[in-house]
Structure formats: C-alpha cells, structure tokens
Amino acid sequence: MNILLVEDDSDLAELLCEELEGEGYQVVTVHSAEAASAQLGELLPDLVISDLRLPGRNGITLIPEVKAMNPAPAILLITAFGTVNQAVDALKAGADDFLTKPFDMDHCLLTVRRLLEHRKLKARIAGEQFHGMLGESxxxxxxxxxxxxxxxxxxxxxxxxxxxxxxxxxxxxxxxxxxxxxxxxxxxxxxxxxxxxxxxxxxxxxxxxxxxxxxxxxxxxxxxxxxxxxxxxxxxxxxxxxxxxxxxxxxxxxxxxxxxxxxxxxxxxxxxxxxxxxxxxxxxxxxxxxxxxxxxxxxxVPPLRERGDDIALLTRHFLAQQQQAGKTKARQLSHTTWKELLNYSFPGNVRELQNAIERAAIYCEGEEVLPQHLPQRLRQQQYKAMENIFYHLSSDALPSLSHVQQDYVRYVLDKTQGNKAHAAEILGVTRRTLYRWLDEG
The missing domain is CATH 3.40.50.300 (P-loop containing nucleotide triphosphate hydrolases)
Structure with missing residues (x-):
C-alpha cells in the first residue's frame, strides 16, 4: 500500500514516516500541497495523509484533486488547530477522517489501517475490476x-x-x-x-x-x-x-x-x-x-504463483460466474479443496485456474466443491512438493512440526525482507504471535 504524507513539520513527518513504514506501508513524504499535487499522478497513492495547515495552499484544497482520481485514494487530514467546524468542513469536502494534534500514534495507525481496509472493502463490494483484471496483491x-x-x-x-x-x-x-x-x-x-x-x-x-x-x-x-x-x-x-x-x-x-x-x-x-x-x-x-x-x-505480468491471496480471490470470482450462469449449485470449496488448490503452482496461470474451477463446478453436484472435482494434476502437486522436501530423510530423522514451523517462519521473513508486519499477514497470525514464535526459536 502506498501512502502520500503531506506534512511541513519535519520532525512529525519523520516520525510518521518511520511508524508507517514499520507497518509495511510504502511512504512518500512532501511538505506542501503544491508538491503533493505534483506527486499524485506519479505515485497513485492508496491513502493521502495531509496536515490541514500548510505553507501556501491548505490541505483541504487537495481533496478535489484526490477524489478526481480513479480509483480515488482515502484521505486523512490532521491539524494542531482542529475544531468541530474544521472537521465538518473537511468531511463535507470529501475527507474520510480527521485527527487533531497531538494524537496518539497507536490511534493514528489504527485509523490508517481502517481507512485502507475500508477502501479495499468498497472495491470488493463494488466488484471493482481493472479493465477485466482482478487482483488485490x-x-x-x-x-x-x-x-x-x-x-x-x-x-x-x-x-x-x-x-x-x-x-x-x-x-x-x-x-x-x-x-x-x-x-x-x-x-x-x-x-x-x-x-x-x-x-x-x-x-x-x-x-x-x-x-x-x-x-x-x-x-x-x-x-x-x-x-x-x-x-x-x-x-x-x-x-x-x-x-x-x-x-x-x-x-x-x-x-x-x-x-x-x-x-x-x-x-x-x-x-x-x-x-x-x-x-x-x-x-x-x-x-x-x-x-x-x-x-x-x-x-x-506476474505469474499467478507470485500473487498471494489473488488465487483465493480469483477462485471465488470464477465460481460465482458459474453460479450466475446457472451451471452449478456449488457455493464454496471445502477446506481440503482450498488446501490442495493453494498448494498448486499453476504453471498455466490464471487461465489454468479458471479452467480448473469451471471443471470443478460442472462435476460438483452439491453446494461444496470437493478435491475429487479438481483436475488430477492439482491433487498430485502437494504430495510431490512434500516428497521433494523430505524424500532424503529416514523415518527416524523426520523433523517435528515445531521445527518445520520455525523453518517456514524464517523462510517467510527472508522472502519479505524482514518485514514482520507483512510476514505476520502471510502467516495468518498477529505480530505478537510472530514475535513469540521467534523468541521460542
């Protein structure tokens, strides 16, 4: 997620930038509304955080420019001179939220996370696609x-x-x-x-x-x-x-x-x-x-195996298409089916995934897609992967679940360049749990 930070107080800008980057966001900092206008088209941010009072134009003047973008970033305004009237004016102009200085950093980060998640949810509810392409990765x-x-x-x-x-x-x-x-x-x-x-x-x-x-x-x-x-x-x-x-x-x-x-x-x-x-x-x-x-x-164009949760997003989309066309009663995939699907490398990429879901939907007679409804090659992939990892080990040398977990946690951290927030998101755990696992290792 990209954030454009517009703040003329260099100390506050540095602090906010450090905290936001610590959460895994990409941050570009500018110190005036004029500089922000120049960056909008180039950066195409997901969120704009702007001080209300800036040298030259004030932060509210950025709102029409931001809202004119497609898709429009979320907007969070901050000021040391916050009043109810200013907050109302900012919200009426199109800002998504308003914070007053001095603010609690945890509350600020929570607000940022909420605004970005809300923007993501709105796009999903609206079925937003980019010219026929679907992808949140x-x-x-x-x-x-x-x-x-x-x-x-x-x-x-x-x-x-x-x-x-x-x-x-x-x-x-x-x-x-x-x-x-x-x-x-x-x-x-x-x-x-x-x-x-x-x-x-x-x-x-x-x-x-x-x-x-x-x-x-x-x-x-x-x-x-x-x-x-x-x-x-x-x-x-x-x-x-x-x-x-x-x-x-x-x-x-x-x-x-x-x-x-x-x-x-x-x-x-x-x-x-x-x-x-x-x-x-x-x-x-x-x-x-x-x-x-x-x-x-x-x-x-990235291959599907490098698109993370897009596999699940696309799977639901393709299954919904089959439902709407009246070709299946299937409404969901079983837990085991999801596991097999997500363990597959998809050398044929999105086209292969779409064909697999269309086939599964046709073969499925109930409301839940089961592993046997998937093409055979998908069901065999995960066992081949496990054999590649452990084939050289005897039964006496097989690692414990805890040991495998530690190795995988380190692997994910390596792939995310040490970004613990991103690693925790991939692992499906809180950062507190991730820190505990690292301490135990």
Missing part, C-alpha cells in the same frame, strides 16, 4: 498503476509474461486508459498467420498484387489507425517482417504489397511474448534494433 496493484502511467505516453509497449497470465487484457487496459480509447483495438497472433500472408495481413495489398488478391485490402496497421495494434507472440515474427515493422515505428508509414505508395499511419504498437527475446537475439532470430525500439515501455 501488491504485484497486481503495481501493474495497474504502471499501466495507467504508460497509457499516457504513445511509444511502443512490450508486455512480457508466461502463458495464461493475461497479456492481452493488459494490452486492452493500456488502450482503454489512453487517449486512443475511442479508436480501434486490434490483436493478432504472429504465430497464427502463415508466413506467406504475413506482409499482406499487416500492410495490406492492392488488387491483383498476387494470385488470389482480387480485392484491395487495408491491412491491420491501417485498420487500427487512430488506435492500438497488439502483436501477440512477437518472437514468432520472421526477420524480414521485423525489418518492415521497425520502419513503421521509425517513419510512421507503410507500403501496401503491390504498390510503391507510402501511406501515413497513426497507430500505437503493443507487443507481447512469453519467450525470452534477448535469447532469440543471441540466436539471430530477433533484431536487436527492433527489440530496443519495442522496449520503450516494458511491462512484466
């Missing part, structure tokens, strides 16, 4: 914010990610967030078009340009004029066509097959691939100059 929230930033520009975008992560949805989101949103969005899979038709498919052709070309064709680049063209699996594009695509990016013109006329096009090129383009360059299968042009803006 920090990885996905970072992706959504990056998409908004990239959408404002007009240069090429390279989307990297494993199969099934939703790269086309990311491309559509870039288009819908951009000034080109009223223009066309076209997507083509470079691996799905025969090589002999690729040039005509992209650049169009004149009537009679080759045998069978009875009518002239515009081609994808002209059809997408004023909008966005997604070139999926760009790593499969032949070298000869790569050279011509590079020219389009450099000159903004195309030459249809069978003509010598240059035609101006205005289209944003977005490319996507699950392959390693740098490895393809080493093999001479992908042009370096095209790669460096395409990577003007690069987005990496």
């Amino acid at each position: 920090s990885a996905m929230q970072t992706l959504f914010k990056t998409i908004r930033r990239i959408a404002r520009a007009d240069g090429p975008v390279l989307i990297l990610g494993e199969s099934g992560t939703g790269k086309e949805l990311v491309a559509k989101a870039i288009h819908q967030e951009s000034d080109r949103q009223k223009g066309p969005f076209l997507a083509v899979n470079c691996a799905g078009i025969p090589n002999e038709l690729l040039e005509s498919e992209f650049f169009g052709h004149a009537a009679g340009a080759y045998t069978g070309a009875n009518k002239a064709r515009l081609g994808l680049l002209r059809e997408a004029n004023g909008g966005t063209l997604l070139l999926d699996e760009i790593g499969e594009m032949p070298l000869a066509l790569q050279a011509k695509l590079l020219r389009v990016l450099q000159e903004g013109t195309i030459r249809p097959v069978g003509t010598d006329k240059e035609i101006k096009v205005d289209v944003r090129i977005v490319t996507a691939t699950h392959r390693n383009l740098e490895a393809l360059m080493t093999e001479g299968l992908f042009r370096e100059d095209l790669f460096f042009r395409l990577e003007t803006f690069t987005l990496c």
